[in-house]
Each structure stands twice: as structure tokens, then as C-alpha cells.
Amino acid sequence: MRRHSNSQGGAAMKAPHPQAQPLPPDGCEVPVEVRGGIAGAPGRDVVAEEVPVAMVYNGISHAVMMASPSDLADFALGFSLTEGILDRPDQLFGLEVQAVEEGISIDMHIAGDCFARLREQRRNMTGRTGCGLCGTDSLAHAIRPIQRVPVQPVPPADKVQRALASLRKHQPLQAQTGATHGAAWCDADGRLLQALEDVGRHNALDKLIGARIRHHGVAAFDNGFALISSRASFEMVQKCASVGIRCLVAVSAPTALAIREARAAGMTLIGFARPGRHVIYARGDDQFSEETPE
CATH class of the missing domain: 3.10.20.10 (Ubiquitin-like (UB roll))
Structure with a gap:
């Protein structure tokens, strides 16, 4: 069974004391x-x-x-x-x-x-x-007030598709069990740089955010986009905006509230990311002129 590291790393965290009991496997x-x-x-x-x-x-x-x-x-x-x-x-x-x-x-x-x-x-x-x-x-x-994020161009379609095509091979636990979600960080060229998994979609995103910030600090989310294997609820959008993620790509659908929150934050929100097709619901570089979903 593949295990991810629980190492602490980073100046802000001390290494844990020896554990009285081993952690269970994934x-x-x-x-x-x-x-x-x-x-x-x-x-x-x-x-x-x-x-x-x-x-x-x-x-x-x-x-x-x-x-x-x-x-x-x-x-x-x-x-x-x-x-x-x-x-x-x-x-x-x-x-x-x-x-x-x-x-x-x-x-x-x-x-x-x-x-x-x-x-x-x-x-x-x-x-x-x-x-x-x-x-x-x-x-x-x-619903907490959402933070504005810096403006970033919408990622080109071929970059989104490149990231999507590589997501599955970065989800080994999902391949074994069929029961987990993945959250990944992709660079501007659509290269998938890091992915984490969890039975909870919010948890997977939190793990990704923690891992990126622990190793890359304030530059963790410059010039790229987050890719999630789940739907995009408003909590997922809020979590992204809270750390400055400017674009969220979801394999499944967003909710109307997620779209409103993304537009309020100046984020790009992409849903239904499937092979050969995806839907842009909010644009960080050029907000849609029509009314936001009711």
C-alpha cells in the first residue's frame, strides 16, 4: 500500500515526538x-x-x-x-x-x-x-467574505487538457480503491507538479494547499491553477481564494454559489473538465457581463 509522507519540514513546524502508535495505512x-x-x-x-x-x-x-x-x-x-x-x-x-x-x-x-x-x-x-x-x-x-485574488489570464484550453490527462496517474489510491478525491497544482503550461489524495474533497484541497505553502511559501500559487477531481462547491472556491489561488479547474460541476463567489473574488472557475472539453464559468481576466447565477 502506497503511503504519503507525514514529515513536517519547514521552519514553522517542529518534528513530532515519536508516536506511541503507528498511523493506519491509507x-x-x-x-x-x-x-x-x-x-x-x-x-x-x-x-x-x-x-x-x-x-x-x-x-x-x-x-x-x-x-x-x-x-x-x-x-x-x-x-x-x-x-x-x-x-x-x-x-x-x-x-x-x-x-x-x-x-x-x-x-x-x-x-x-x-x-x-x-x-x-x-x-x-x-x-x-x-x-x-x-x-x-x-x-x-x-459564508465568509471572500478575498480578491490577483488577476491572471485564463489558462489556454490545451494546457487545461494537458493537466487533466495526467491527473489519473497521480491518484494511486483512487486507482486502488475508487474511493478518494485528488487535488493537484499545475503550472501555466499544464504540467501537473503535485497532487494529494483524501476520502474528502475539501481535505484533499487542504492537503495540497498545506503542502505547497510548506515548501514554496508565498510563491506557492503564482502562475498556475488548481485541478480537483470533484465538483466545485463554494467552500472549494473560498479555500482557493483564501490563499491566492487564481484559477480552479474541477472535473465535475460548480454550484451557482461557487460561481458567484469566484466572480466576486476575481477568480477563474472552470467546470466539467473532461477530455476534449471544459466550461468556463467565471473569468479572472475579463468578468462575464451578464448577471451572476441566481
């Missing part, structure tokens, strides 16, 4: 019974693992996410930035990933002003899940 084999259609099908199948992962800040548990147990340092950093818990990666002083009896705990030491803000937010929110808004108890907190 997937496992299970016995199955196949009925019809496949002659001589094996009696075992590889399935994706899904575990509860607690995000703990300065000793206080903030959220529990259901996620794949890989690239968790990247996940923690990306989640902390896209959820507005951190403003900058250097506000994360230390991080430790631990397997515990109930799942996995990611213990983070963050800056005092960030923690004070988080404590205030917790007065109005009991928790989030991979679906994004569960636990939000106020309509005012459901």
Missing part, C-alpha cells in the same frame, strides 16, 4: 464476495481507510474531520489557513501527529492572537466536518 484489504460479471474475481478488495482526525489548537480540540490518514501535517496547515484560524504559516509554531485509541490527534501550537480569535469563534461554532458547515449555528457565519 487503505486495507478486506474479504469480499463478488456476484456476477467478473469471471475468477478475487475474494479480496482494497478499500480506502477513513479515520477521525482531531484538530487540536493549544490544547483545545476545535474540529474532528473524517479523513485519509496520510499527509496530515499538510492537512493541518492547509485547514488552519483556509479556515481562517491562521493568517500566515509562521503562526504555526509546532505540530505533532499522534495515533490515539479513537483515531488521530493533530496537536498544534499556534500564535496567541490566533488562539484568542479561535476561542471567540468557538462561542458561535460547535465544530465542522468534511462537508464544511455542520455545526455552524448562525447564517452570518455560513
Whole structure:
């Protein structure tokens, strides 16, 4: 079973202490019974693992996410930035990933002003899940104001198609299990530079964001585009805008709210990216003149 690294790296994070228990693998084999259609099908199948992962800040548990147990340092950093818990990666002083009896705990030491803000937010929110808004108890907190991103030309069609054609070979866990999403960063020429996977589409994007920022800093999202194997919900657009991603390409459909948010942010949003075809729903370089979707 292929494993992604959970190494910490970067000046903002300390290496974790030795773990009391090993982390579970990304997937496992299970016995199955196949009925019809496949002659001589094996009696075992590889399935994706899904575990509860607690995000703990300065000793206080903030959220529990259901996620794949890989690239968790990247996940923690990306989640902390896209959820507005951190403003900058250097506000994360230390991080430790631990397997515990109930799942996995990611213990983070963050800056005092960030923690004070988080404590205030917790007065109005009991928790989030991979679906994004569960636990939000106020309509005012459901949709945060979206950040504007720098203008970037819409990627040429052949570059989008080049990236799309290489996505599948960068999703080994999906190839084994058929149960995970992928999020990838592509350069302006459509070369796929980095891809991460998770059972949750939001999680996969957070992992990508964390990994890119940890290794490339403020230049992580210059001159390229993000490619996701899922639909483009408004949360995906907001996460991208929060770190300056200027173009999001989705294999499936966007929602109307995602389109409105992308146009408000000055992002390019492309959906239904399939071989030989894709649809531009928002343009960062030249916003559509017609009314945004209702």
C-alpha cells in the first residue's frame, strides 16, 4: 500500500515526538464476495481507510474531520489557513501527529492572537466536518467574505487538457480503491507538479494547499491553477481564494454559489473538465457581463 509522507519540514513546524502508535495505512484489504460479471474475481478488495482526525489548537480540540490518514501535517496547515484560524504559516509554531485509541490527534501550537480569535469563534461554532458547515449555528457565519485574488489570464484550453490527462496517474489510491478525491497544482503550461489524495474533497484541497505553502511559501500559487477531481462547491472556491489561488479547474460541476463567489473574488472557475472539453464559468481576466447565477 502506497503511503504519503507525514514529515513536517519547514521552519514553522517542529518534528513530532515519536508516536506511541503507528498511523493506519491509507487503505486495507478486506474479504469480499463478488456476484456476477467478473469471471475468477478475487475474494479480496482494497478499500480506502477513513479515520477521525482531531484538530487540536493549544490544547483545545476545535474540529474532528473524517479523513485519509496520510499527509496530515499538510492537512493541518492547509485547514488552519483556509479556515481562517491562521493568517500566515509562521503562526504555526509546532505540530505533532499522534495515533490515539479513537483515531488521530493533530496537536498544534499556534500564535496567541490566533488562539484568542479561535476561542471567540468557538462561542458561535460547535465544530465542522468534511462537508464544511455542520455545526455552524448562525447564517452570518455560513459564508465568509471572500478575498480578491490577483488577476491572471485564463489558462489556454490545451494546457487545461494537458493537466487533466495526467491527473489519473497521480491518484494511486483512487486507482486502488475508487474511493478518494485528488487535488493537484499545475503550472501555466499544464504540467501537473503535485497532487494529494483524501476520502474528502475539501481535505484533499487542504492537503495540497498545506503542502505547497510548506515548501514554496508565498510563491506557492503564482502562475498556475488548481485541478480537483470533484465538483466545485463554494467552500472549494473560498479555500482557493483564501490563499491566492487564481484559477480552479474541477472535473465535475460548480454550484451557482461557487460561481458567484469566484466572480466576486476575481477568480477563474472552470467546470466539467473532461477530455476534449471544459466550461468556463467565471473569468479572472475579463468578468462575464451578464448577471451572476441566481
